[in-house]
Amino acid sequence: MGQSWRRVLPATWRSDILAGLSLAFTNIPQVLGYARIAAMPAVTGLYTVLLPLAGFALFGSSKHLVVAADSATAAILSGSLSALAPLGSAHYITLVSATTLIVAGLLLVARLFRLGFLADFLSRTVLIGFMTGVGLQIMIAMLHELIGVQTDAHNPILQLAQTVANLHHANGVSACLAAGTVGVILLLNHFCSRFPTALCVVVGSIVLSKYIGLSRFGVSTLGPVSGGLPHVRLPVIG
Structure with missing residues (x-):
């Protein structure tokens, strides 16, 4: 059986399948996190991991570059x-839809007029500073959720201040789970770089949530996610 399996799936195919599974198991929770950062329903994150890939395969000019959602654009959008509009409200979702359509139109114009060379004028120092700032903003925005602390501020500085002030309300299980997850990822990536760390961490967390019931210990879980395809219509804004 093992020999026949190897004849059917050459070594490159097996590597591609493992890479595809790892990417899928990484991207799905990743885009759900992006949707959370952008204050959008969780299902919109799943839309961003499926529909842009098909669109870029049809209209994109590069075989390696993929245009999709990321943490920086999600943070800028919500900020x-x-x-x-209030985050998560119907008017806010309408504004997000209008903004994404405008950005898509600008990307299409840039593609038609071959404006990619404009990226050459962006300073590497500015880009590094920008990405560092966005990373810090996202880290602060997600910190209170990692340790189970409630905040009502949207400004990163106020969020950090409220998180520090409410540390005594932190959920111990949530904090240990977050620290363990980050620690496992860092250690395995350092000592076993070829090991599918993200795949194992995601599968392990799903198993823990399902069979141990992390929500019973106060760990915030995503809960049910609405299904189906998005309703295609133009957003109406004032």
Whole structure:
């Protein structure tokens, strides 16, 4: 049986299958996190991991570059639109839809006029500073959820201050689970770089949540996610 399996799936195919599974198990929780950062329903994160890939395969000019959601754009989106509408409200979701359509139109124009060379004028120092700042903002925004602390501020500085002030309300199980997850990822990536760390961590967390019932210990879980395809319609904004 083992020999026949190897004849059917050459070594490169087996590596591709493992890479595909690892990418899928990494991307799914990743885009759910992006949706959380952008203050959007969780199902929109799943849309961003499926529909943009198909669109870029049809209209993209690069075989290696993929345009999709990421933490930086999610943080910028929520930070910009939070002044116009309450996060998560129907008006906020409409504004997000309008913004994404505008960005898609600008990307299409840039593609038609071959404006990719403009990226050459961006300073590497500025880009590093920008990505560092966005990373710190996201880390602060997610810190209170990692340890189970409630905050009502959207400003990163106020969020950090409230998180530190409410540390005595932190959920011990949530904090240990977060620290263990980060520690396992860092250690395995350092000592076993070829090991599918993200795949194992995601599968392990799903098993723990299902069979141990982490929600019973106060750990916040995603819960049911609505299914189906998005309703295609133009957003109406004032």
